[in-house]
Amino acid sequence: MLKEIRTALVLFLLLAVLTGLVYPLVMTGIGQLAFPYQANGSLIRENGKIVGSALIGQYFREPQYFWSRPSATSPMPYNGAGSSASNLGPNNPVLLQHVKARVEALKRADPAEKGPVPVDLVTSSASGLDPDISIAAANYQILRIAHSGGISPARLKALVQRYTTYPLLGFIGEPVVNAVRLNLALHAIYQHMSRGREGK
Secondary structure: OOHHHHHHHHHHHHHHHHHHHHHHHHEEEEEEEEHHHOOOEEEEEOOOOOEOOOOOOOOOOOOOOOOOOOOOOOOOOOOOOOOOOOOOOOOOOHHHHHHHHHHHHHHHHOOOOOOOOOOHHOOOOOOOOOOEEHHHHHHHHHHHHHHHHHHHHHHHHHHHOOOOOOOEOOOOOEEEEEHHHHHHHHHHHHHHHHHHOOOO
16 A cells, blocks of 8 residues: 555656646746747847737737737737637627727728728737737728828838738638737838928
8 A cells, every 4th residue: 555655656756747847947948048039028129128929919009000900908908918808709799889980980990991891900819919900900900091191002011011920831820910010110200201200
């Protein structure tokens, strides 16, 4: 009996050390050596300052910026500490009300855009943190941004193309645009334009 207890304790301690200490340390070491950017949160830095993560969306509502997809996190959108979905099914009348309100808000913000509203601009992601929007969602907003920000549609389309990530191996996933990186690039353009106006 004592021998069996001793064997069980030794196995327990061995597994605890292997799975609770050795394995995490090895994986952390491999991550830091092979993928340091991803292992440290895919942080985005501007002038040495952390301004966000490429993996977590941010809430944009100024008309001169690209809007991300809705976020269901609380108490604020894109709360990295509270990832959550709306948990509303496709036949739930509350979801239909939310989608209708979002469509109307997009139409009011951009009456010149007559195309269909992309679904990812009116529905939240499963995590509530998705930083990516579809190419259609980005292109849908170009007229509003061009009008509000004073940038040509052609320049905005080129910017969308620049920040589009295409499927892995050409077929795994969908093409997406990282709205955080896109808006940071757009913000830099606005700053450059502002300095140009001040210099006149």
